[in-house]
Each structure stands twice: as C-alpha cells, then as structure tokens.
Amino acid sequence: MYELMAWLEASALAEFLRGLGVWTYGLVNLVHILGIGTLLGSVLLLDLRLLGAWNSIPLPTIARPTVPLAATGFVLAVCSGVAMLSFNTTEYHGNPFLYIKLPTLVVALANVAIIQRLSAWRRGMAGNASQPGDRGVLAVAGAVSLLLWLTVVACGRMIGYW
Numbered sequence: 462m463y464e465l466m467a468w469l470e471a472s473a474l475a476e477f478l479r480g481l482g483v484w485t486y487g488l489v490n491l492v493h494i495l496g497i498g499t500l501l502g503s504v505l506l507l508d509l510r511l512l513g514a515w516n517s518i519p520l521p522t523i524a525r526p527t528v529p530l531a532a533t534g535f536v537l538a539v540c541s542g543v544a545m546l547s548f549n550t551t552e553y554h555g556n557p558f559l560y561i562k563l564p565t566l567v568v569a570l571a572n573v574a575i576i577q578r579l580s581a582w583r584r585g586m587a588g589n590a591s592q593p594g595d596r597g598v599l600a601v602a603g604a605v606s607l608l609l610w611l612t613v614v615a616c617g618r619m620i621g622y623w
C-alpha cells in the first residue's frame with residue numbers, strides 16, 4: 462500500500478498540482494465538497510423514495526433527475542478526491558478512515574449496479590404494476606444504499622482527524 466501511495470505522491474499529476482500554487486488544494490477541496498453535495502443530495506432523495514417516502518410520486522419522476530445528478534457528483538468527488546490524495550498521499554498511510562472509505566465506495570457503486578438489475582426497480586422504472594414484495598425489496602435497497610454513502614461521507618470527514 463505504501464508503495465502505491467508513494468507512487469501517486471511522486472506522479473506527474475501530483476507534481477503538476479503542487480506546482481500550481483497555494484490556492485490549488487483549497488479549490489480542489491471545493492470541487493470535492495460540491496461533488497459530495499450533489500451526490501449525497503441526489504442519493505438522499507432517491508433512497509428515501511425507495512424507503513417509502515413520497516410514494517404518490519412515481520419512481521421515474523424522482524429517479525430521472527437524481528440518478529444522472531448523483532453520477533455527476535460521484536465523478537467530481539472521485540476526480541477531486543484522487544487529486545487531493547495525490548498532494549501528500551503518504552501522510553494518509555495507515556489512516557483507517559481512508560481504508561474504510563475507499564472500499565465502501567466500491568461496495569456502494571456495486572450496490573447501484575445491483576439495484577438497477579432488480580426486477581422491482583425495473584418494474585417501477587417502466588411504470589408497470591408492482592408485484593408483492595417489491596416495496597420491501599426497494600426499501601432494503603434504499604436503506605443499504607443510504608448506509609453505504611453515509612459511511613463514505615462520514616469516513617471522508619474523519620480522515621483529517623486521525
């Protein structure tokens with residue numbers, strides 16, 4: 462792990478970013494926060510809908526704007542996150558919050574892929590009549606998703622306090 466971190470810290474990207482000036486880290490951090498806000502805000506709406514909130518609103522009406530927004534926020538957060546990490550990567554060596562955050566991020570992404578393959582999700586998105594059990598399946602999917610993303614955010618926030 463240390464070797465990988467040392468490689469990122471010595472990479473051309475890291476050297477380029479560090480050479481841009483004193484404001485660079487702050488601006489990249491700002492992009493990270495904007496990405497996180499966009500991602501979490503969208504995920505919160507969608508997951509609460511899956512958990513049963515605003516049941517009178519059709520699932521596609523909420524999913525159509527929130528899914529692409531969440532994806533945009535995710536891309537911003539990942540790009541800026543890697544850039545921030547590259548500034549002084551080896552300082553994060555042994556930081557448990559980073560080590561929890563990054564794998565949880567991968568699991569949260571896998572969960573997104575799983576949700577989109579669920580029959581209950583597909584029926585809901587196609588506007589087809591739901592089958593018995595669909596609500597329960599979607600509620601579990603929403604709860605798992607929310608828990609994973611909140612873990613990522615909480616660990617991200619705690620990284621700096623280790």
Ligand code: HEM
Binds near residue numbers: 493500535543617619
């Ligand atoms: C590959 C992806 C990512 C990497 C490498 C990464 C890396 C980082 C780094 C290095 C920090 C600064 C820690 C510090 O020294 O204080 C940070 C902060 C943070 N990250 Fe990420 N991050 C990634 C994605 C995400 C995502 C997707 C989220 C949210 C869903 C997130 C949430 C946070 C939060 C809440 C903070 C604290 C921001 C602050 O207080 O200024 N990160 N991240």
